Amino acid sequence: MSLPLLSARLGKRQAALEYKWMKRATSPIPLDQMLARRVAGEPLQYILAEQPFGPLTIKTRPPVLIPRPETEHWTIRLAELLHPTATPARPLSVLDLGTGTGCIPLLLCHLLPAGSVRAYGVDISPDAVNLAAENAALCGLSAPADPSRNSFQPIQASFLDPNFPHLNLGVAPPFDLITSNPPYISWPEYVRLPPSVSHYEDPKALFGGPDGLDFYHAIAALVARNDFLNPGAVVVVEVGDGQADSVQRIFKATAQMNTEIWLDPWKKMRTVIARPGI
Ligand SMILES: C[S@@+](CC[C@H](N)C(=O)[O-])C[C@H]1O[C@@H](n2cnc3c(N)ncnc32)[C@H](O)[C@@H]1O
Incomplete structure (x- = not known):
C-alpha cells in the first residue's frame, strides 16, 4: 500500500500532508496499515487516535464523534x-x-x-x-x-x-x-x-x-x-x-x-x- 493510492484518493497535497503525520505518529500501528485504512476511507483522526483541540490533544476512537x-x-x-x-x-x-x-x-x-x-x-x-x-x-x-x-x-x-x-x-x-x-x-x-x-x-x-x-x-x-x-x-x-x-x-x-x-x-x-x- 503506497502513497500513490492515497494521492489518488485525497489529491497530492493532502496525501503528502497526511503521509507526513502518519510517519510522525507515535502509534504502534505500522505505516502500511495506516495507509491502507486511510485509503479505505477511515478518518485520519481514528487512525492516529487523536485530534488537537486548542492546546489539548484529545483522544479519539470510533464511534465517538471526532471534535471539529x-x-x-x-x-x-x-x-x-x-x-x-x-x-x-x-x-x-x-x-x-x-x-x-x-x-x-x-x-x-x-x-x-x-x-x-x-x-x-x-x-x-x-x-x-x-x-x-x-x-x-x-x-x-x-x-x-x-x-x-x-x-x-x-x-x-x-x-x-x-x-x-x-x-x-x-x-x-x-x-x-x-x-x-x-x-x-x-x-x-x-x-x-x-x-x-x-x-x-x-x-x-x-x-x-x-x-x-x-x-x-x-x-x-x-x-x-x-x-x-x-x-x-x-x-x-x-x-x-x-x-x-x-x-x-x-x-x-x-x-x-x-x-x-x-x-x-x-x-x-x-x-x-x-x-x-x-
Ligand atoms: C455532535 S456529537 C458532539 C460531541 C462533542 N460534544 C463534540 O462537540 O465533539 C453529539 C453527542 O450527543 C450525544 N447524544 C445523542 N443523543 C443524546 C441524548 N439523548 N442524551 C445525551 N447525549 C446524547 C451523542 O452520543 C454524541 O456524543
Whole structure:
C-alpha cells in the first residue's frame, strides 16, 4: 500500500500532508496499515487516535464523534468571554449536553483560571462517556478532590429523558453555563453523508430528527425550567449550516431568551448564544 493510492484518493497535497503525520505518529500501528485504512476511507483522526483541540490533544476512537475545528473555534471564543469574570471564589457550574470526547468542557477547564470551573458532561453513549473520562484523566482534569483545580466529570444519561437530571445522577441544577454541540443533521442531509462519516461515526451523534432541530427543542425546554439556570447564565449551542435562525426562534419562543449568533472561521452562522430574559 503506497502513497500513490492515497494521492489518488485525497489529491497530492493532502496525501503528502497526511503521509507526513502518519510517519510522525507515535502509534504502534505500522505505516502500511495506516495507509491502507486511510485509503479505505477511515478518518485520519481514528487512525492516529487523536485530534488537537486548542492546546489539548484529545483522544479519539470510533464511534465517538471526532471534535471539529468549528467547535474548537467557538469554545476558545467562549473561554475568552468568560475569562474576565471566572474566579475560584465562585466556580462556574457548567453542563455540556452530548459531551462526546469531552472536548468542549475540557478545553474550557484548560483555558479558564484554576479552580473557576466545575464541569459535567452527559452523553447517552457509554463509548463516549468512557472516552471522555479517559480524556479528562489525560488532561489532568478528572473530578474533583482538589477544589483549587478545574474539573470535568462525564456522566451517562439521556437529556431527552423527562426526568433528566434525576436525583441520583451526581449533577444537579442550577447551572451558570450550558454548552452543547447536539446531533443536528436532518434526514435529507443524513442520507447524503460521505461514507467517511456515516460508516464510522455514531448515528446517535449525528442525526437530529427529520429537520435536524429535535435536540434544540429539548435543550430550550430544559433551560426554560424555573430552577435550571442561575441568574446571568449563558446557553451556547452549535448549529448546522442554515439552522441559526430557527434555533434562535426556538430559544425565544420556548425559553423567552435573548439570542446572538457567532460566525465560524468560514463565516457561517455556527453558534447561538442565548441568555434569559427578553
Ligand atoms: C455532535 S456529537 C458532539 C460531541 C462533542 N460534544 C463534540 O462537540 O465533539 C453529539 C453527542 O450527543 C450525544 N447524544 C445523542 N443523543 C443524546 C441524548 N439523548 N442524551 C445525551 N447525549 C446524547 C451523542 O452520543 C454524541 O456524543
